[in-house]
Amino acid sequence: MMVTEARALQQPEWLAAEMPPGYRNRLEELQRLSRELEELGRFGRLLWAVGPELSDVVRDMMAALELDAVAAPGPNGSSIVVKLDSGRRLFLYVSPSEHAVQRRSPELAHVFQIIHEQASEGDRVVLIANHSPAVRPAERRDGLDGEAVSLLKRLGANYVAGPILFALWSLSLQDRERARAVFDRIHAQDGGVFVIPQLVGV
Secondary structure, X not given: OOHHHHHHHHOOOOHHHHOOOOHHHHHHHHHHHHHHHHHHHHHHHHHOOOHHHHHHHHHHHHHHOOXXXXXXXXXXXXXXXXXXXXXXXXXXXXXXXXXXXXXOOHHHHHHHHHHHHOOOOOEEEEEEEOOOOOOOHHHOOOOEOHXXXXXXXXXXXXXXXXXXXXXXXXXXXXXXXXXXXXXXXXXXXXXXXXXXXXXXXX
């Protein structure tokens, strides 16, 4: 919350009626801008958050895109099930780590477990992660090493980096249906790293 708005909220409710014309309009505009900044900042976490914080904003993103998403059954809230239609679902597993994924990383063991214990025919498991969150996305190295990519391909699971989801959220501000359609492409990809070379023409 902006300092100016916080001070305004501490003032008596009757103050607006005593102030010169335009005061209430400016106050309402300030509150609106503050809400917009808070929302934009929340989705900015797709670029750097990890673990439960990233899970929360991924769920918020699915709600913003009006996708049918619920928490997957299990001891933690790291998995999200997105129902694309009656026969296709995405199981999104959010990594709790800020390190790049390697073949023996626990994240891949969780992906394997989801595939064999929860997913069924028509489902696609997707690993979501933000590695090196202190580094700007464009300057980060690959989020998976070669062996991890090979294993994901064999499992038929996909990897989606947080900045890809941020790009889809940004696209949804102009064209929600195009952004939603990308999730069909994620489901269709049979294992590996999901990338969007250009959002134009998605």
